[in-house]
Amino acid sequence: xxxxxxxxxxxxxxxxxxxxxxxxxxxxxxxxxxxxxxxxxxxxxxxxxxxxxxxxxxxxxxxxxxxxxxxxxxxxxxxxxxxxxxxxxxxxxxxxxxxxxxxxxxxxxxxxxxxxxxxxxx
Numbered sequence: 001x002x003x004x005x006x007x008x009x010x011x012x013x014x015x016x017x018x019x020x021x022x023x024x025x026x027x028x029x030x031x032x033x034x035x036x037x038x039x040x041x042x043x044x045x046x047x048x049x050x051x052x053x054x055x056x057x058x059x060x061x062x063x064x065x066x067x068x069x070x071x072x073x074x075x076x077x078x079x080x081x082x083x084x085x086x087x088x089x090x091x092x093x094x095x096x097x098x099x100x101x102x103x104x105x106x107x108x109x110x111x112x113x114x115x116x117x118x119x120x121x122x
Contacts, residue, residue: 001030001037005046013048017056022065025076026084036066036074 003020005013024030037045039053046053057074060066065084068074103113 003046005048014052014055014059017053018059021060022084022087025065026088030076032076032078034076036076038073
């Protein structure tokens with residue numbers, strides 16, 4: 001498992017961890033049954049507080065992505081890729097909605113917005 005934290009990211013560290021673990025589940029880098037590092041080990045590797053990793057793991061567990069077995073470790077659950085994919089689709093749609101809202105506020109037409117997106121995508 002690879003996690004990279006960025007101070008300049010708008011998301012707090014715990015949320016960056018959550019998003020990156022979900023992404024690695026989606027791209028099959030992490031599979032059901034895989035063991036995650038302990039909260040202390042991850043905190044040490046990332047040079048952050050254990051409280052931060054604890055919050056990330058709690059969030060992932062609350063959402064059903066991981067499960068902690070006392071004395072054994074923390075594992076990726078059997079949550080299906082479809083559920084994760086649906087969540088990514090919701091996040092993507094939210095980003096599109098924000099782009100449209102900002103574009104309309106700046107009085108861009110739909111064609112202008114689409115053209116700007118196309119230019120950025122090249």
